[in-house]
Amino acid sequence: MRTDVLVVGAGLAGLHTATALARRGHDVVLAERRTRLDGTVRTTGIFVRRTLEDFDLPPEHLGPPIRRMVLYPPSHRRPVVLDSAHDEYRVGDMAPLYVTQARAAAAAGVRILLGTRYAGRRDGRHVLHGPDGPAGVHARFVVGADGARSAVARELGLGRNTEMLVGAEEVYAAPRRDVVPAFHCVVDPRLAPGYLAWVLDDGHQVHVGVAGYAERYPRGMRRALREFAATAPGLDGVPRPGHAATAGDGTGPAAVGPGAQLERRGGPIPVGGLLRRIASPHGLLVGDAAGAVSPLTAGGLDPCLRLSEHAVDVLDDALRTGRRDVLRRYDGAALRARFRGRLTMRRGLSMVRTPAAAAAGIALLRTPPGRAAARRILFGSGSFPDP
The missing domain is CATH 3.50.50.60 (FAD/NAD(P)-binding domain)
Incomplete structure (x- = not known):
């Protein structure tokens, strides 16, 4: 050939x-x-605003737009809520x-x-x-x-x-309810060493996941995902997925709640x-x-x-x-x-190894300079430089 x-x-x-x-x-x-x-x-x-503006993606395969990002310390108390005037994210x-x-x-x-x-x-x-x-x-x-x-x-x-993270995620259909589409992220090195745990709920699908450095999961990523799914913020009114088959085990779909169909994902992230x-x-x-x-x-x-x-x-x-x-x-x-x-x-971020350090980092984001920096990173248009 x-x-x-x-x-x-x-x-x-x-x-x-x-x-x-x-x-x-x-x-x-x-x-x-x-x-x-x-x-x-x-x-x-997850497609960001710049991608959605510059590339022709089939809208029928994109979820509702998300304008809200919520950042939590390990305790889940006093989160930092950031709202954008633009459609910042859509889940493909x-x-x-x-x-x-x-x-x-x-x-x-x-x-x-x-x-x-x-x-x-x-x-x-x-x-x-x-x-x-x-x-x-x-x-x-x-x-x-x-x-x-x-x-x-x-x-x-x-x-x-x-240098790679490894991530695992459960995805399932969201139940019908009134919800503001939001991306909830928890900084907790016990669940997501060097990265984040997240709940992304756009009213169409709910993604629950963790990612971090593989060598820092002494009890395994599957257990970390189960623990997070059982207590994760942003899941009010959503069937808890922690009892279901764990992400990344490759066994195919499983039910979570009435009529919900679970998808499991996992893999390395450079x-x-x-x-x-x-x-x-x-x-x-x-x-x-x-x-x-x-x-x-x-x-x-x-x-x-x-x-x-x-x-x-x-x-x-x-x-x-x-x-x-x-x-x-x-x-x-x-x-x-x-x-x-x-x-x-x-x-x-890779040096955040204790819940106290994570809580201190979120506290800094509550200040005006911290909020401005977070908005530039999370709602910015600089994900990749134009060659």
Whole structure:
């Protein structure tokens, strides 16, 4: 098989990159190890205002807009409530969104190979293991959109993610009730060491999750999620999910409350910032594979789309001119330099190890300067720099 570009991974970054390249007239093969795109979903699927304004996302797969963020100390008392004048967040129903994006990719001419694993390069070809066995692909370039532990990055000798959180989440249908859509976040290093525990309730779906550094969960993440779900703020009038099957165990849907259908998600989240080396003469990385995730908020959907746009521009130029050196413009080190502030804040958040320190941090956010800083971070438009 011959192609201009082999894209490995059919998450949002891979689908967006493949579709955009095909629409510019290039031949694209997209390989995905999952046998179906609406199966396992690993992302919370939170789209921020800047993404919603700049990218054409199918509205039928987006939940109601959210304008309220509530930040809690470990005690859940005296939270900091931030309200925006804008629609700041919408939660994507990611399984059907992936399917819709895949249809758009196929309509643009992308050849999609499901159930196909990338196995590296051999004798000048990229080797794929699919349902019919191994096959070789001659591609002018390869794009690694294959997640935080990218096989393409390893094969091309590019940067690798070393600092990662791990997250687990339960998602279920919200009961009918009057509710102000809100994103509730708890800073508690016992439940979410180095990050947050959250309840996101947009009146359509309820997400209950925790994330943190894996090595700091002495009793395990599943237990932390159960404990949080049993006492989490923001669940008034919602059936408590703590008795249900735990997130990330891969056993499929389960019922939570009358008529509610639970979905479980979990996976690694790279938070070390954009990798310095994300391109070689043979290909490049996008999305989580490139570390395109906000070091502080761990939001990855907006960065993955913006970096994918840059990747498409660079690859289009390289394919049309025949010059591999064009990929030098895809410079992770230059972009990473613009994340210094968030990388510093990531280090600060990772050092919060006691409930007292977490409570002190929330107390600072109650001050006018603290509230202003929180609003800039949570309601700002700087999730990823324009290349």
